[in-house]
Amino acid sequence: MLEYILRLLILLPIIGAMAWGSLWLWKRVQMGVPLTGxxxxxxxxxxxxxxxxxxxxxxxxxxxxxxxxxxxxxxxxxxxxxxxxxxxxxx
The missing domain is CATH 3.10.450 (Nuclear Transport Factor 2; Chain: A,)
Known part of the structure; x- marks a missing residue:
């Protein structure tokens, strides 16, 4: 049970950061802002x-x-x- 909770505590922030990053990137692409200079x-x-x-x-x-x-x-x-x-x- 302890192993499950440790995995959850490690993977949950990683998944949350990936979701936030993909939404940020999607918003940037939809607005037409170039990703490079x-x-x-x-x-x-x-x-x-x-x-x-x-x-x-x-x-x-x-x-x-x-x-x-x-x-x-x-x-x-x-x-x-x-x-x-x-x-x-x-x-």
Missing amino acids: PRPDQPIQMVGVLPLGPGSKLAVVEFAGQRILVAVSRNGITRLADDSQGDFHVD
Whole structure:
């Protein structure tokens, strides 16, 4: 019986930490936050993401020197504005 309680005391925190870590990682991936820093050799960079609700968010993407505002939802991606047309600017 003592062996069972010792196993329980050791394994329960490990399982709890694994559950918490997987939920933290899932939330980070769902929000669109990159897990690594920006790579300068990539032609597309994610500038910022604003979650609006479950499954929808606004994102600013930089491509070829232009910043593009897109809406991302479960149905697809829609371009809302880009800075070359003077629709928005970032201070």
